[in-house]
Amino acid sequence: MKARRDVFQAIADPTRRAIIGLLAGQTLTLNTVAENFRMSQPAVSKHMRILTECGLVVVVKHGRQRHCTARLTALEEVAKWAEQYRVFWNSRLDTLQNLLNKNE
Amino acid sequence: MKARRDVFQAIADPTRRAIIGLLAGQTLTLNTVAENFRMSQPAVSKHMRILTECGLVVVVKHGRQRHCTARLTALEEVAKWAEQYRVFWNSRLDTLQNLLNKNE
DNA sequence: ACTTTAGTAAACCATTCGGTTTTGTATTTA
DNA sequence: TAAATACAAAACCGAATGGTTTACTAAAGT
Numbered sequence: 001m002k003a004r005r006d007v008f009q010a011i012a013d014p015t016r017r018a019i020i021g022l023l024a025g026q027t028l029t030l031n032t033v034a035e036n037f038r039m040s041q042p043a044v045s046k047h048m049r050i051l052t053e054c055g056l057v058v059v060v061k062h063g064r065q066r067h068c069t070a071r072l073t074a075l076e077e078v079a080k081w082a083e084q085y086r087v088f089w090n091s092r093l094d095t096l097q098n099l100l101n102k103n104e
Numbered sequence: 105m106k107a108r109r110d111v112f113q114a115i116a117d118p119t120r121r122a123i124i125g126l127l128a129g130q131t132l133t134l135n136t137v138a139e140n141f142r143m144s145q146p147a148v149s150k151h152m153r154i155l156t157e158c159g160l161v162v163v164v165k166h167g168r169q170r171h172c173t174a175r176l177t178a179l180e181e182v183a184k185w186a187e188q189y190r191v192f193w194n195s196r197l198d199t200l201q202n203l204l205n206k207n208e
Numbered sequence: 209a210c211t212t213t214a215g216t217a218a219a220c221c222a223t224t225c226g227g228t229t230t231t232g233t234a235t236t237t238a
Numbered sequence: 239t240a241a242a243t244a245c246a247a248a249a250c251c252g253a254a255t256g257g258t259t260t261a262c263t264a265a266a267g268t
Contacts, residue, residue, distance in 0.1 A: 042257090063264095
């Protein structure tokens with residue numbers, strides 16, 4: 001289950017996050033995905049490769065088309081990482097004012 | 105409260121995620137942070153700048169030192185974004201086997 | 209059979225990234 | 239006051255990013 005590419009780096013790009021949003025809940029052809037962006041199809045193809053390399057998307061050949069499906073299990077790692085700090089951002093100590101005072 | 109830099113891009117780098125881990129719960133000097141990494145002080149300084157630009161860290165001048173404090177509220181955006189897909193990765197539809205079948 | 213469609217591959221490009229070293233500048237300390 | 243400390247700034251560098259265009263290939267329609 002080892003991803004060759006870091007999922008944090010994969011979701012760093014807004015276009016790729018948008019692709020994930022598009023694919024959540026529905027399988028789409030690469031072309032259909034590309035139609036949703038103002039960039040060339042090869043550009044989208046590259047993004048898709050990065051998403052597949054970290055396991056966020058699975059692409060299945062289907063005739064001359066590529067069926068892209070999001071595999072969002074890979075996002076659990078991200079959620080867990082961020083969640084571990086929830087206790088900090090929930091505490092009232094995390095206000096900007098507090099930080100500034102604390103450094104006095 | 106708009107960050108000039110994207111928090112998703114900020115956490116894409118493993119060093120910066122490590123810095124966040126270091127600063128969670130404790131304020132440290134820039135130098136102290138730098139001692140935890142095998143890279144030059146200016147390199148850490150650059151990372152810190154990126155972290156402050158997206159609001160993940162607040163740096164306060166204190167004499168000749170810089171006191172760095174994590175401000176993890178900025179991570180809520182990440183957690184929320186990932187969380188919205190939990191329903192997908194929790195469903196049994198998200199197994200690899202299922203994806204492959206679905207594309208038949 | 210020919211043409212269109214869906215996609216990959218390759219070459220290219222400007223910009224950003226992540227690091228370095230070197231230098232400069234306040235601020236402490238001795 | 240001189241030396242050490244804690245940083246920032248700048249110049250530089252190779253590699254990665256995100257995009258392009260221009261072939262090329264394979265599958266589907268006509």
